[in-house]
Amino acid sequence: MQGIFWLLGLAALALPEWGYAETNGAAIVQPLDLTHHWAGYFSLTVMVAAYVAAMFEEATELRKSKPMLLAAALIWFVIVLVYQEQGNDLLAVTAFKSNLQTYIELLLFIMVSMTYLNAMEDMRIFDALKVWLVRKNLSYRQLFWITGLLVFFISCVVNGLTAGLLMGAVAVAVGKDSPRFVSLACINIVVATNAGGSFSPLGGISTLFVWQHGMLGFTEFFKLFVPCLVNLLVPAMAMHFALPKDKPTIEVEQVELPRGAKRIILLFGVTIGLAVGFDMALHLPAAAGMMAGLSLLQFFYFYMHKTDKADAQQQSEFALFFGGGDLNASAVNASRFDIFDKVGRLEWDTLLFFYGAMMGIGGLGYIGYLDAISHILYGQLNPSLANILIGLSSAFVDNGTLMFAVLTMHPDIPQGQWLLLTLTLGVGGSLLAIGSAPGIGLLGQAKGQYTFSSHMKWCPAILLGYFASIGVHFLVNANSF
Template sequence: MLSAVILGLVAIAFIMIVIEDIIHVNKAKTTLFFGTLCWILAFIFPMHGSTSAEISEQLNHNLLEIATLWLFLMSTMTFVAYLNSKGFISQLVQRILPAELSERRLMFLIAVFAFVFSSFADNVTATLVSIAVISAIKLEMKKRIQYATLIIFAVNSGGVSLITGDVTTLMIFLAGKVTIPHLLLLVAPSLFAVAVLAILLSHNMKGRIVLEKSPKKLEKPDIIIACIFAATIGSTLVFNILFQIPPVLTFLFGLGIMFLAAQYLLRKKPGVSILNYIREVEFDTLLFFLGVLLLVGILKEIGVLNAIPQLYQYLDPTQANYLMGMTSALIDNVPLTAALLKSGVEMSPAQWLMLTYATGVGGSILIIGSAAGIIAMSKVKELTFITYFRMAGYLLGCYSLGYVGVYLVGTTVLG
C-alpha cells in the first residue's frame, strides 16, 4: 500500500516539474516537499519489516551521495557567482568578439564559446552569459530563435565532457562508471555535432552585425580569482588522474584559497566580504537536485527502480542508451540518470560513455528537457515550446550524429 502511495507522490512531483511554467510553482519547492514527505512516510509506515535503524541507514547512504554532489556544485557556483557579479565574464566576452562580423561567423563563435564555457562552468551560467550576448544584438525574431537554439544544444553538448560541466556527467563519474580520460573522448564527437547544427541553422544567414562595446578595465582582484578558478579546474582533473583525489575535495580546497586570497585583495574595501557571494549561488538549482535525489532514493528503496533495467534486457545497451537520451527530453535527466545508476544496470565503459552523452545532450531535443532550455525560454521572449519544436528535426539529427560519433570513438578506444 505504501509503495503505491509513494509512487503516486513521485508521479505528482514529476508532473509538477514538467508543468512548472503553467502552475508557477518552482520545481525546487516541489521536489523538496515530496522528497522529504516520502521519506517521512517510510519511517512512519515501515515496509518489508524494516526497522527505523535500517531506514536511517538507507537515508544516510542517500544523503552522503547528495552531500558530495551538493558541495561540489556549491563550490563551483560560488566562483562563477563572484566573477559574474563583477561583470568579469561579460567583459571577457566583449574583448574576445570582434567589433564587426557576419551573422554566420557569430553563429560559430557563439557555438564554440557556449561549448567551451559550459565545460568549465555550470550550464545555468553558460546559458545566461551566451544569451546575454545575443540579446545585446539587434536580430530578427527568427534569427534570435536560431541563435538561442544553438546555444542550448552547445551548452548541453559542452557540459558532458567534463565533470565540472554537467551534473549527470558528475553523477556517472562519482559512481565509478567512467574516468576523466574516458570523458575527454566525448569532446570531438560532441563538438562535431554542434558544428553541424551551426551549419544547418546559419545556412541562410548572409547579413553582418556591428557590436556595441563598452569595455571596462578588468580589476586585479577579479583577474587573480579567475586564475584561481582556472587553476582549481585544472588541478581537479590532474589530481584525480594522478592520485584519485575526489573532485569535491580539490574544489573545496580551491574555494578555501579563493576566500583567503580575497581576504587580502579586498582588505581596502570595508564592508565587502567574499562570503557574501555564496548567497548569489543558484540555491534553487541545488535544492532541486536535493529533492530529486531524495525522490529517486526512495524509489530505489521500495523496489520501483528494478523495472528500469528491463529495457536493457530487451534491447542492446547501445540502443537503450539512445532511447534514454530521447527520454531525457521529457523527463529531467537528473532523476533519469540517478534511476539508472541506482538500478544496477551493467554496461561496459564505452556504453556508460554513450549514456553520459545521451542523457546530457538528449534533453536538448525539447526546450523543457534541460535547464539550459528553460533558462533560454525565460530570457528570449520569442522562444517558446512551439517555436523551438520547429527545430526538433535538426536537433534530433545532430543528437543522433553525436551519439554515433561517441559510439565509434568509445568502441575504438575502449573496446
C-alpha cells in the same frame, strides 16, 4: 500520464534493501519488496504528483523545490515506518544516509563552482568577454559560429545555464535588428552548450554523477569530444544557410576589469585541478578538492579586503573633505569581498529540487521498483537501444535525475555504453527548448525572438545531429564496447 509513470519508473533509484534469509546456515541480507505494499503505492503516487507539480512551475508559480522536498520527506517517513514494524528500521536509516552522502558531495561541488562563477560575474569577467565579442565587427554568420564554438568549450567547465545566458546576451545585443539571427543563434547556443557539457565531468550534473560514482575516469570523458562536436556541427551547418549575410550595426560599451579579476580566474583553474587531483591521486571525493579551492578564494578575498581597505578609507576621507563623499564606501568595499554573499546567491531552488528528487527517487528504489525497470531496459532490450531511449526522454525529464537513477540500477554494461549514456543524456535535452536549463533561460532572455515553436522548426536537424553523434561514438570509440 502513462509516459510520466514510465519515466519515473525508469528513474527509480535502488539502494541495498535488507531482509534476512538462510543459505547453508548463514544469515544473508535480502531486500524487502514493497512494490505491492501500500507504502510502495503511496510513495509512487506522491513522487508522480511532486514531479508533475515541478513540471508546471511557471504556470502555478510554485517553486519546484517545494513539492519535491515534501515528497522526499513523506516517502522516507513511510519507508522507515514499515521497517520499524519489521524491526529493521536501522537498515532503512542507513540507506537514507547513503543517499544523503551522495547528495552532500554533489552540493559541495556545485556550491564551490557557482561561488567562483558569482565572483567572476562580480568582477565583470563575463561582461568583458561579451564586449570583446561585440567589438569584433563580425557578420551575423561569423558571430553565429563564434558564439556556438565558444560556448561549446566554455560549458565544459562552466555550468550550462551561465554559459548559455552569457552567449545569449551577445546574440541579443548584436541581433537587435534581426530577430531571425537571434532565434537561430539561440538554438545553436542551446545545442552547443549541452554538447560541450557532455564531454567533461565538470560540464553538468549528469556527467558529474558518472564521475562521482567511478563509472568513468576524468580523462575518459574526453573520448566524447568528437561525437559532441558532431552533435553541434550537424544542425549548425543546416542553420547556416538560413542566417542573414550582412553585418550588424551596434554600439559598444567599455568594460574595465577591476583589480584581482585575472587572479580569480587563475584560482578557479587551480580549484578544478585540486578536485581532479584529490580524486585521481588521493581517491578522495572531488568535493574535497573543491572545498580546498574555496579556502583559497576566502584567503584571496581577505587579502583583497585588507589591501583595499586603506585606499578606500583615504579616498572616502578625501571626498568627504571636499564634499559629496560616501560614508558607506568601506561597507560597500567589504561587501565586494564577502564570500558568503556569493554563496547566498546560488540557485538554491534548483539545489533543493535535486535533494528532493534524489532522496525521493532513492526511496522508490529502496522500495524495490528499480529491479523490474532494470530488467526491462538492460535485460530485455539491447543496452544501446535502452541508452538511446533514455537520452531521448531527457528532452522531457531532467537529465541529472535520470542519470542518477540509471547509475544506481548498476547495469552490467561496458565503458562504451556508459559513454553512450553520458552522450545521449547530455545532448538529448537539446531536442526541445524546454529540455535543458540553457533553453529555458534563453526563452526568457530572448523573449519574443527565441520561442518554443522556433526551436521546434529545427528539431529534425537537431535530431539528425543526435543520431549522427551516436554513430560517430560507435565508430571512434569501438574499442570501448
